[in-house]
Amino acid sequence: MLDGDWIVICIYEGREGLGGEETLKIGSYNALLKNSLPKEFQYYKADEETFESSHEVFRSAFPRGFAWEVISVYSGPPVIAFKFRHWGIFEGPFKGHAPTGETVEFYGLGTVKVDESLKVEDVEIYYDPGELFAGLLKGPSIPDSESKTETAHSASACPFQH
Template sequence: MSGSFGITHSEERKAARQDLERLKKEHNFLEPDRGDLDDPNIKWRFSKPDYTQANLEYMKGKTKNHPAGSLELVVENLVKRWEMEASHFQDLDQWTTINKEKYRAQANGGQVFSAEETWKVGNYNWLMAGCKKELYDAEKEDFESSHRHFRGAFTKGFPWEVLEVFSGPPTVAFSWRHWAHFTGQYMGSQGAGELIELYGFGVVELDEYTKITALNIYYKPDEFVEALKGDISPDKLSKGKALVGPGCPYVQSINSHSNGV
């Protein structure tokens, strides 16, 4: 879950900002809250990110418009702040979104990563640790190479949105959508602007200070890479209910309780 792809030219950035402000005014959209990026105490891994283009793509492509103060927007912004910190903070101690000592991250019930491990390998590699190695070998990639692959594929950003929240703190269960137009290159595969959409489910455990202690993500990484490689058509990717229905144990649990079982 990463979406921080800045644009480099001032004129492009200015045009993107104008479009973004127009959408905010016309549709009452809210920009994602990723924290205070102007804090002079932040030590950036590379340089301070610019989210103008990413926020514009998010507004142009999102399917939900969660109102201010809603649980859905709170969860969405928490995840976006976490992604920003994981992708851009130089030091793990700077992260404000996690309980460093307790934090654990896991994708699809696979390998469990500690805070130190996720900081070292990067979000893409722990999220894709269970992917078939012939498609993506996370053990052979590092933080820099993984970001290079996917930023190179999605040149205008890789937006993410919360679709629905099923339970509130301290255990927050939610469905999500991740999308982008494949306008760049992925490991030699050239995109033609195809829309790539990922759907999944997430469960976040929070402590008493609303810091993340555990993050569990469910989705289908193999299909995602196959679409980027051109092995399957993007329209064959699993969609919404088909993915987060009976396959996810948290949805099963929620459905069981709602049905009185």
């Protein structure tokens, strides 16, 4: 269960955490992929995406879903440490790059702090987003019109994907 005031801290490069409301407003993908690189080096510009557009980008790239699985749990409450894998089959376009049909994945570590009733108080996620984008940018560039057509096709796929 989540307390209304829970905090998500997406950590790499020493960034500040985001509150639950802010994370819901901008979208979890944008919260996790926001970074301080100069714009010309950003392969995903979280500041230019909305909650809806960010989810469409990843639903299009992974039409069968983008699973998050816990690999190992290292400690119990109140601070739970775990290793996770986030993965999917790259079968749709991603930001002008053709799909490869390969599994795209990244691993990370996280901690969850809970209170006595096991309500989440704090979440910290540690990972390297470069692992994700290495797989997504592997496909060849595709023209804008072809990318939009494939995105529209992917959007009409089975709704039980995420």
